[in-house]
Amino acid sequence: MAYGVVHHFPGGTKEQYEASIAAVHPSADELPEGQIFHAAGPSPDGWTIMAVHESRASWEKFRDEILVPRMQAGIEGGFATPPEETPVDVYKMLP
16 A cells, blocks of 8 residues: 655755755655655745655655665755654555
8 A cells, every 4th residue: 555754844945855855865857766756845834745655664664764864964955854744544546
């Protein structure tokens, strides 16, 4: 079952997003292994990212092996604080 995560960064900016995503994605045009959807944009009080992975296990692997270690190491120009996180058990996803 697909598994989604919504990350909201209060006060986050496009510039912080670009720096952070460059540090955790393989390239500007490629998703991490197991991720099947990615969208991001400004929200009323910051920046929000929505990602869908093939499974919860895929998300946890990305989170534990790539995302958290790189964010904890510090990403120059990236988000200054951890996100507010909302998990989503994806019921339906259309192409």
